[in-house]
Amino acid sequence: MEKQTVVVMDFGAQYNQLIARRVRECNIYCALLPYNTPISKIRALRPRAIIMTGGPSSVSRNGSPKCDPMIFDLGIPILGICYGMQLMGYMLGGRVGQTKRREYGHADLIVDRKEKFFSGLKRKEKVWMSHGDQVLKLPKGFVRLAHTKNSKIASMCDFEKKFYGVQFHPEVAHTPKGMNIFRNFLYKVVGLKPTWTMKSFIKESIRDIRCQVGKEKVVLGLSGGVDSSVAAVLLHRAIGRKLHCIFVDNGLLRKDEKEQVVDRFKRHLHVNLHVADAKKDFLEELEGAVDPEKKRKIIGRKFIRVFEREAKKLGRVNFLGQGTLYPDVIESVSAKGGPSATIKTHHNVGALPKKMHFKLIEPLRDLFKDEVRRLGKELGLDDKLVYRQPFPGPGLAVRIIGGITKQRLYILREADAIVQEEMEKYDGYRGIWQSFAVLLPVKTVGVMGDERTYENVVAIRIVTSLDAMTADWAKIPYDILGRISNRIINEVKGVNRVVYDISSKPPSTIEWE
Numbered sequence: 001m002e003k004q005t006v007v008v009m010d011f012g013a014q015y016n017q018l019i020a021r022r023v024r025e026c027n028i029y030c031a032l033l034p035y036n037t038p039i040s041k042i043r044a045l046r047p048r049a050i051i052m053t054g055g056p057s058s059v060s061r062n063g064s065p066k067c068d069p070m071i072f073d074l075g076i077p078i079l080g081i082c083y084g085m086q087l088m089g090y091m092l093g094g095r096v097g098q099t100k101r102r103e104y105g106h107a108d109l110i111v112d113r114k115e116k117f118f119s120g121l122k123r124k125e126k127v128w129m130s131h132g133d134q135v136l137k138l139p140k141g142f143v144r145l146a147h148t149k150n151s152k153i154a155s156m157c158d159f160e161k162k163f164y165g166v167q168f169h170p171e172v173a174h175t176p177k178g179m180n181i182f183r184n185f186l187y188k189v190v191g192l193k194p195t196w197t198m199k200s201f202i203k204e205s206i207r208d209i210r211c212q213v214g215k216e217k218v219v220l221g222l223s224g225g226v227d228s229s230v231a232a233v234l235l236h237r238a239i240g241r242k243l244h245c246i247f248v249d250n251g252l253l254r255k256d257e258k259e260q261v262v263d264r265f266k267r268h269l270h271v272n273l274h275v276a277d278a279k280k281d282f283l284e285e286l287e288g289a290v291d292p293e294k295k296r297k298i299i300g301r302k303f304i305r306v307f308e309r310e311a312k313k314l315g316r317v318n319f320l321g322q323g324t325l326y327p328d329v330i331e332s333v334s335a336k337g338g339p340s341a342t343i344k345t346h347h348n349v350g351a352l353p354k355k356m357h358f359k360l361i362e363p364l365r366d367l368f369k370d371e372v373r374r375l376g377k378e379l380g381l382d383d384k385l386v387y388r389q390p391f392p393g394p395g396l397a398v399r400i401i402g403g404i405t406k407q408r409l410y411i412l413r414e415a416d417a418i419v420q421e422e423m424e425k426y427d428g429y430r431g432i433w434q435s436f437a438v439l440l441p442v443k444t445v446g447v448m449g450d451e452r453t454y455e456n457v458v459a460i461r462i463v464t465s466l467d468a469m470t471a472d473w474a475k476i477p478y479d480i481l482g483r484i485s486n487r488i489i490n491e492v493k494g495v496n497r498v499v500y501d502i503s504s505k506p507p508s509t510i511e512w513e
Ligand code: XMP
Pocket: 347, 348, 390, 391, 392, 393, 394, 434, 468, 505, 508, 509, 510, 511, 512
């Protein structure tokens, strides 16, 4: 069966990835492309529909982002959202201009014509608006479908061509019936079927991986995190023992982390797992290093060397598996309008040198993070792993401020394990982005029993975030913070004071380094 693809054209609004995710929540595959993607590239994907996103610009402004006009001749349905609707109006001969006042926030949408597009909605529905321009005069062939108090044309349509526009944002949670609109457009207007599911994804991926790999071997750096773990399980399903996972124990891991990885992958899943015990090597190289960047460089270099050494033992290997995700490969358009084409490399295991001559195999490169978690569950991975918090590649080294020693690693590991244990019992745990302990290079005075102590300070960092670009310190109930503090001071020898970090990002960062 041919994959039904929807193309989402990115005009630079902040929440454009959300549109792509909404389409996928309708179980339809979609690709997010920059607005100026050449028509030949779009045609090659054979899309069944196009969605044009919002953006911060004004269509009539010189140099504002415009798509190839041939898009309107492809003969497929198009949905324009906010800037996308204005652009459609402008390029097809309507008139677009500024509203008297910028419309921002909730608005009551009055549906004038339900048709298929608004079916299931009431005559009046709450929607979310954020715009300065609007379509003032419909292009030829269009009719109005809805209005609000401030937008005479809040939705428009050319029934014959199946071109639709909405001035509001159906993709955000503030538009409660937004998903209905996406479903109506995709299923009823375009006629797509919800066939893109995790089950179908697994089936297709396995077929593709087998076809790509043939009789060769694949090596994969397993970090124990969600992405590399899910990639490993998927590859293992496809090629079994031809997959070789390398887990580097750099001595900077959390408590029992290595044991958990071995247990999960080797004992339960019977994956070919090679554990490289490099604790001593890393610690020796880190001796005396205090500067955070220097520590990172040492760890990065060492990782490559250990990985290379381990991979060589496997003989001839053609492929390197990686858990690269879709947000890392999207050529994103910056909110300022220009296609910034920031293609990031996967910063943990992606740093492996080109001279290793591996061909890359990246089975998750089409997926968003939440889809990877769903895939992990579908593949039978446990919730503890699937909902694991991010953990930086350089591990505890970025959470020990100053020099790294065996003793300091021990203190941090024990304190951190208590934070994890207590946080996992907290109802709101799933809403937390990261929670961990940091060991500071200061000693302070305390008193224990009748004795004066002079010991280390541990800071607790607990944040909420959507994407780690910004973060807020979490308002954790005092009793939980109290328990964490008590337990660390009582159970971890060498700590007599615990503090809670109440800084947000920016201006702080999540890690202390
Ligand atoms: P900062 O400290 O810059 O961190 O606010 C943002 C997010 O990135 C994680 N982080 C890393 N993740 N390799 C990773 O995979 C790294 O080297 C690395 N450094 C920081 C950090 O934990 C946070 O989630």
